[in-house]
Amino acid sequence: MDTLANLWMGFGVALTPYTLFLAICGCFLGTIIGALPGLGPSNGVAILIPLAFALKLDAIESLVLLTSVYYGCMYGGRISSILLNIPGDEPAMMTTLDGFPMAKQGRAGDALVISGVASFVGSFLSTVGLVVVAPLLASVAYRFGPAEYFALYMLAFATLGGLTSNNQAKSAFAACLGLGLAMVGLDNSTSAARFTGGNLHLYDGIDFLVAIVGLFAISEIFIFIESHGRSSALGIKVGKLLIPWGDLKRSFGAMMRGTGLGFIAGILPGAGASLGSFMAYMAEKSISGGKGTFGKGDPRGVAAPEAGNNAAAGGAMIPMLTLGVPGSGTTAVMLALLLTLNITPGPRLFTDQPQVVWGLIASLFIANFVLLFMNVPLVRIFVKILSVPPWFLMPMVTMVSFVGIFSLSGSYFDLLMMIAFGVLGYILRKLDVPTVPVILGILLGNQMEDWLRRGLTISDGDWMFLFSSPIAVGLWILAVGGFVAPVFLRRVLKRPPVPKTDMPMDQD
Amino acid sequence: MMKSDRIFGLVVVLSALAYFAGAWQIQAGMMMDPLGPRAFPMLIAAAGLICGIGILLRPDAEPEWPGARAWIGMAIALAVLVAYAYTIVPMGFLIPTAVASAAIAYLIEPKATQSLLTGLGLSVVLFVIFKYGLGLGLQPFPRALMG
Known part of the structure; x- marks a missing residue:
């Protein structure tokens, strides 16, 4: 019953009036960020990290605030999927398939309630799963040495492009680009200056927050200017909100299956929430055997993907916390947050700083209950906010990004660098190069080199140490498999036609 | 191709x-x-x-590149952002923020009054939130004017 005792301690840490207040703020902001097309979980969390620092929040408080934002985004994404037929963020894409038809039939309220409940079921159960699985994985990961970690990083890079990217060379390039940028600055162990061009600003390396905000938020501005922010009028009215018990009962199975699939998709490195909701929807559709009304407004088609993407969000926390290897863009940003707070995720975290881990987990539970309340009875507030037009939203995002990054260091150099990353992000997105591996590369590059260095020191310069243990070899095989498999899988797993949207979208 | x-x-x-x-x-x-x-x-x-x-x-299919007008718009946005980065310290928060957000609003939807109001409103509201709500040390006006 160690786990329960730990959890109890976590609630003790995370359930003070101030943190509860932060959780409510975070959930509110997160739902808005998730609901607004063009602002997704990764850039939402990214622009708020510098602000959390500016507020001088301590580690637990920042974690509570930003995990609430993260979970809130996962709930919020469905609102614009259902009402506008525009996914608020990529994982909510599948929800448009049945959510929008339901809204057109005048059942927008029902769809919002069902998907809200499904989100709760998915994310609550996956947080329970996190409590059970994470300590187990941590105890295995305890035995990982340099060889295993190096292979694990390779696995993360190999699979991160995964099914969402169409070109393996491009996603591998993105990883190289990130790793290459991570090398800038003074080398940790030899203190040789690398790729600084003599510029003193670069001696400390590139701050990953600057890179993240640039790649995710600033690049969005260019995308919006290019598309002229085609504003989306809210055509659908939400009628009276009643709880559709019948539909909830009918879609219970769909929620449970969606949760299971999403949870697994979340744990796999590189798969993430988009794959979770995709798998959940496809599974439900095939179970119904074509007899269902999928695609025409079937409640199960709303419940399954929402349960799936929220479950994946919880599942994705597992590799991030226990191994320090994020499985998706948003968890990469969460990892950035932990690193800036001087918390190094990994198996040690569970023994060295249990109050952080369990406080975080407790705050996930708290966020879920707050979000259920916000997203079912109070969903109307967010429906109103959806009508914020891009010409107001984007300048605001820009200014918040600037002030946030500026308050970190107070230097215009970081701002210029952030703009440069914004331009880079725009070009990469136009060329269909995923940006998440770039972030992961910047985050993990130095550690990856460190593991290699330590391994080589122990083995006295013998590179074969990389394949010296069965776990390492297994991870290498998975990495190669994960890199090659999507090429074949892509032909088998054709994505269903997804509504064409004019709105730009970010990766999950 | x-x-x-x-x-x-x-x-x-x-x-x-x-x-x-x-x-x-x-x-x-x-x-x-x-x-x-x-x-x-x-x-x-x-x-x-x-x-x-x-x-x-093994190149992919050609992406849809924007037309000349969108390129010009993005170039202006880039110039505005760079200018904003350089001016936010010497000029204080309010004026550069108002100009930059008005410019971006205009580039997304070219309506003069609407953009002007967005710029003014955002700059004042964000200043109040950042300075008094979050307690960030921002200068409202150019240092020279503040004495």
């Missing part, structure tokens, strides 16, 4: 070579470990080179 990816692949190949050359020139200090500061960047450069060749040889 499919020109963009050919150019992109070429740029990647050239950058990888340049990166390799840069890694070659890193001065190793006195402390030496089996890896040294050069080997890992060189590995990255090699991997990047392979990716570049891959992109060059």
